[in-house]
Amino acid sequence: MVMEKVSRKPIVGVIGASSAPESTLTLAEAVGKAIGAEGWHLLTGGGGGVMRAAARGFSSADVTVRGVSIGVLPAEDADSANEFVEVPLPTGIGLARNAIVARAAQALVAIGGCSGTLSEMALGWQFNRPIVALSVSGGWAEKLAGTRVDGRYEAPIFDARDVPEVVDFLKGKLP
Amino acid sequence: MVMEKVSRKPIVGVIGASSAPESTLTLAEAVGKAIGAEGWHLLTGGGGGVMRAAARGFSSADVTVRGVSIGVLPAEDADSANEFVEVPLPTGIGLARNAIVARAAQALVAIGGCSGTLSEMALGWQFNRPIVALSVSGGWAEKLAGTRVDGRYEAPIFDARDVPEVVDFLKGKLP
Amino acid sequence: MVMEKVSRKPIVGVIGASSAPESTLTLAEAVGKAIGAEGWHLLTGGGGGVMRAAARGFSSADVTVRGVSIGVLPAEDADSANEFVEVPLPTGIGLARNAIVARAAQALVAIGGCSGTLSEMALGWQFNRPIVALSVSGGWAEKLAGTRVDGRYEAPIFDARDVPEVVDFLKGKLP
Amino acid sequence: MVMEKVSRKPIVGVIGASSAPESTLTLAEAVGKAIGAEGWHLLTGGGGGVMRAAARGFSSADVTVRGVSIGVLPAEDADSANEFVEVPLPTGIGLARNAIVARAAQALVAIGGCSGTLSEMALGWQFNRPIVALSVSGGWAEKLAGTRVDGRYEAPIFDARDVPEVVDFLKGKLP
Numbered sequence: 001m002v003m004e005k006v007s008r009k010p011i012v013g014v015i016g017a018s019s020a021p022e023s024t025l026t027l028a029e030a031v032g033k034a035i036g037a038e039g040w041h042l043l044t045g046g047g048g049g050v051m052r053a054a055a056r057g058f059s060s061a062d063v064t065v066r067g068v069s070i071g072v073l074p075a076e077d078a079d080s081a082n083e084f085v086e087v088p089l090p091t092g093i094g095l096a097r098n099a100i101v102a103r104a105a106q107a108l109v110a111i112g113g114c115s116g117t118l119s120e121m122a123l124g125w126q127f128n129r130p131i132v133a134l135s136v137s138g139g140w141a142e143k144l145a146g147t148r149v150d151g152r153y154e155a156p157i158f159d160a161r162d163v164p165e166v167v168d169f170l171k172g173k174l175p
Numbered sequence: 176m177v178m179e180k181v182s183r184k185p186i187v188g189v190i191g192a193s194s195a196p197e198s199t200l201t202l203a204e205a206v207g208k209a210i211g212a213e214g215w216h217l218l219t220g221g222g223g224g225v226m227r228a229a230a231r232g233f234s235s236a237d238v239t240v241r242g243v244s245i246g247v248l249p250a251e252d253a254d255s256a257n258e259f260v261e262v263p264l265p266t267g268i269g270l271a272r273n274a275i276v277a278r279a280a281q282a283l284v285a286i287g288g289c290s291g292t293l294s295e296m297a298l299g300w301q302f303n304r305p306i307v308a309l310s311v312s313g314g315w316a317e318k319l320a321g322t323r324v325d326g327r328y329e330a331p332i333f334d335a336r337d338v339p340e341v342v343d344f345l346k347g348k349l350p
Numbered sequence: 351m352v353m354e355k356v357s358r359k360p361i362v363g364v365i366g367a368s369s370a371p372e373s374t375l376t377l378a379e380a381v382g383k384a385i386g387a388e389g390w391h392l393l394t395g396g397g398g399g400v401m402r403a404a405a406r407g408f409s410s411a412d413v414t415v416r417g418v419s420i421g422v423l424p425a426e427d428a429d430s431a432n433e434f435v436e437v438p439l440p441t442g443i444g445l446a447r448n449a450i451v452a453r454a455a456q457a458l459v460a461i462g463g464c465s466g467t468l469s470e471m472a473l474g475w476q477f478n479r480p481i482v483a484l485s486v487s488g489g490w491a492e493k494l495a496g497t498r499v500d501g502r503y504e505a506p507i508f509d510a511r512d513v514p515e516v517v518d519f520l521k522g523k524l525p
Numbered sequence: 526m527v528m529e530k531v532s533r534k535p536i537v538g539v540i541g542a543s544s545a546p547e548s549t550l551t552l553a554e555a556v557g558k559a560i561g562a563e564g565w566h567l568l569t570g571g572g573g574g575v576m577r578a579a580a581r582g583f584s585s586a587d588v589t590v591r592g593v594s595i596g597v598l599p600a601e602d603a604d605s606a607n608e609f610v611e612v613p614l615p616t617g618i619g620l621a622r623n624a625i626v627a628r629a630a631q632a633l634v635a636i637g638g639c640s641g642t643l644s645e646m647a648l649g650w651q652f653n654r655p656i657v658a659l660s661v662s663g664g665w666a667e668k669l670a671g672t673r674v675d676g677r678y679e680a681p682i683f684d685a686r687d688v689p690e691v692v693d694f695l696k697g698k699l700p
Contacts, residue, residue: 005258006234006244017675041262059181068243069181070262076278076302076444083180087216087245089264089279092302093443094426095651096628099621100275103251104264114675119647125640126620127251127267139675150542150639150664192500251619268618269601270476271449278446289500290475297469301445314500325367325464325489355608356584356594391612409531418593419531420612426628426652433530437566437595439614439629442652450625453601454614477601477617 009067010174011041013105013129015121016050017114017139024050024112024137029057030163031109031134036061038167040174043105045097046071046081046088050111055084072101095119103127107173109166110157112139121157125149130173132158132166184242185349186216188280188304190296191225192289192314199225199287199312204232205338206284206309211236213342215349218280220272221246221256221263225286230259247276270294278302282348284341285332287314296332300324305348307333307341359417360524361391363455363479365471366400367464367489374400374462374487379407380513381459381484382419386411388517390524393455395447396421396431396438400461405434422451445469453477457523459516460507462489471507475499480523482508482516534592535699536566538630538654540646541575542639542664549575549637549662554582555688556634556659561586563692565699568630570622571596571606571613575636580609597626620644628652632698634691635682637664646682650674655698657683657691 012035016028032054035042042058044051055069071085074097081088091097098116102108102123110121110133118140124131135145145159160166187210191203207229210217217233219226230244246260249272256263266272273291277283277298285296285308293315299306308320321334335341362385366378382404385392392408394401405419421435424447431438441447448466452458452473460471460483468490474481485495495509510516537560541553557579560567567583569576580594596610599622606613616622623641627633627648635646635658643665649656658670671684685691 006230006261008253008261008263011262011264043264055181068262070245070264072264078183078281086181086183087186087243087262088183089186089218089245089247089275091275091446092278093275093446094624095648096441096443096621096624098648099619099624100264100266100268103267103621106253114677115647115650118674119644119651122640122644122647123620123623126644149643152639266621268621269449270473271446271453271616271618273473274444274446274449289502290472293499294469294472294476297465297472298445298448300465301469324468327464356580356611358603358611358613361612361614393614405531418612420595420614422614428533428631436531436533437536437593437612438533439536439568439595439597439625441625442628443625450614450616450618453617456603 009039009041011043011104011106012170013043013101013108014050014054014111015101015108015113015117016111017117018047018049018051020049020112025053027134027137028053028111031111031166032057033061034163034167036066039065039067041067042069043101044071045101046073046085048082052082052084055082059084072097072104099123102129105129107170109134110141111137113141114139122149128153132160132169134166135159136161184214184216186218186279186281187345188218188276188283189225189229189286190276190283190288190292191286192292193222193224193226195224195287200228202309202312203228203286206286206341207232208236209338209342211241214240214242216242217244218276219246220276221248221260223257227257227259230257234259247272247279274298277304280304282345284309285316286312288316289314297324303328307335307344309341310334311336359389359391361393361454361456362520363393363451363458364400364404364461365395365451365458365463365467366461367467368397368399368401370399370462375403377484377487377513378403378461381461381516382407383411384513384517386416389415389417391417392419393451394421395451396423396435398432402432402434405432409434422447422454449473452479455479457520459484460491461487463491464489472499478503482510482519484516485509486511534564534566536568536629536631537695538568538626538633539575539579539636540626540633540638540642541636542642543572543574543576545574545637550578552659552662553578553636556636556691557582558586559688559692561591564590564592566592566595568595568597568626570626571598571610573607577607577609580607584609597622597629624648627654630654632695634659635666636662638666639664647674653678657685657694659691660684661686
């Protein structure tokens with residue numbers, strides 16, 4: 001039977017560094033699991049560290065509820081995706097893919113983060129994507145939590161102190 | 176429970192023009208449905224015409240079997256996706272997204288096709304993606320079916336005369 | 351002294367394969383030299399073969415007349431540019447740079463050509479860039495010279511039989 | 526006469542916001558002029574504000590010494606370039622062009638700056654491009670001057686207090 005249209009689960013991006021301390025990875029895994037439990041899709045850059053931990057947590061959520069785990073890869077082939085990415089999308093455009101991660105997600109969760117994450121936070125801000133930063137996770141998430149990247153929007157990057165606050169923020173922003 | 180890794184369904188790209196004759200759309204819908212029935216993901220450019228028809232057919236396949244319908248959009252927001260795309264990924268990079276469609280799919284099915292499709296066939300060839308063209312669908316699919324785009328590979332773009340031949344080709348190429 | 355504005359030389363793209371027969375390279379060199387003699391900029395993909403030959407010819411035009419030779423590279427660094435590129439622009443986006451070559455040039459000259467060139471001709475057509483193909487140069491230039499890629503425009507890809515016809519076409523199209 | 530190779534002037538990127546206070550624009554103009562006087566090329570995003578001021582200053586440098594002023598535009602056509610860009614390169618990829626600005630320049634000068642500039646500083650850091658920030662210019666240039674974006678390199682973003690310090694830094698980094 002052909003339907004009139006399909007339903008769409010919200011797409012949440014999780015951004016963070018490809019290597020991170022254990023405590024940051026634990027947070028990322030919890031965030032990924034919560035995103036799955038809400039019935040959303042997970043979008044990451046598909047690499048290691050925070051990206052892998054979020055996808056790992058996501059994979060443990062009820063498969064009848066959660067969406068899929070998408071990895072937007074810089075590489076030319078899918079081999080570079082971590083083993084918890086279900087839909088690896090090799091772009092072949094290198095780190096310019098950061099702009100696509102920041103654009104394709106409907107909201108962004110920053111966890112820890114080095115220069116790549118910073119570029120995604122800055123681009124996500126430019127693209128008017130809601131951003132929540134888990135300040136306890138360190139890195140650029142901590143530095144930018146509660147601040148405005150520039151004057152074009154009133155609302156700052158939301159400062160979430162724990163995973164439930166991340167989920168509450170996302171619930172208020174996603175369609 | 177956290178698994179060791181997740182399973183991955185193959186990702187099949189369907190490329191074709193944003194407007195096309197009814198007979199071409201009927202073929203695209205049948206191809207989309209068959210891709211779903213095989214348990215694969217569908218990746219398109221997310222627009223109208225062949226892209227919409229393929230996603231429409233895909234949506235009618237058994238939801239417990241099929242993957243998801245992904246649209247890699249040129250636009251900055253998801254609104255431009257057709258109503259059968261389940262995972263709209265707005266890239267914001269305009270028609271340069273053709274290069275990402277051609278790269279992110281593990282195999283490409285060309286149906287009809289104008290200049291955009293031609294660019295995706297040419298790029299898919301450069302990226303060494305298996306390509307099958309439904310020659311009865313007209314357009315660039317018909318023109319290039321059974322030919323080699325250049326001398327870098329021996330095997331031509333496969334000339335499929337009907338949907339089962341498309342599926343047989345894909346089965347032989349996908350992991 | 352600060353001027354009110356600067357003058358802009360037209361930017362002509364030359365597209366062709368990274369390896370080609372000697373006769374095709376000779377044509378590319380003549381085209382590059384003619385572009386320089388007209389006082390235009392040359393834009394190529396910055397690689398070998400036709401791209402190098404065009405840039406080589408361009409470099410032999412009177413430096414007080416010609417613009418500069420720009421190479422829009424797929425690579426992450428400038429090292430991969432041929433030695434006749436004066437302004438190497440490494441994009442780091444791989445062959446997705448074909449879309450930028452096709453967009454950034456104000457008109458395109460196709461000489462010979464394999465799959466990469468075909469993708470640039472198709473994208474240039476989508477972008478409504480005037481295209482001239484040197485039909486004697488073989489490859490996709492020969493195959494598409496005098497044809498329309500699809501129905502969106504009336505005027506076909508111009509079929510030039512020699513270098514003066516290329517220049518005449520460009521003079522009629524450039525601002 | 527065909528030469529064995531062409532000479533290449535270094536390419537310096539100037540990054541900053543499309544609108545900025547007069548004092549920041551004055552600095553940008555002085556930086557642009559100094560880049561021209563050194564015989565380098567100027568690369569910017571081709572827009573208004575700091576980009577325009579840098580290109581304006583550059584245009585006032587001795588034309589027999591300076592290179593050309595290149596604008597890597599987000600738009601699909603050259604019209605959006607400011608009037609001091611000599612070589613407008615419309616990419617059609619929207620703000621993903623920030624990644625190309627950060628990659629194609631051999632060194633980056635940050636002046637003032639909002640979210641777009643921040644993304645270019647972060648990406649430039651990822652790409653291992655030398656970055657100098659004019660701290661007196663405010664914005665993200667001031668915030669990041671003298672700091673490291675992450676731990677992958679030892680040397681921080683250089684904190685330049687005036688234009689001669691910018692030039693000195695660049696001289697030490699450019700080939």
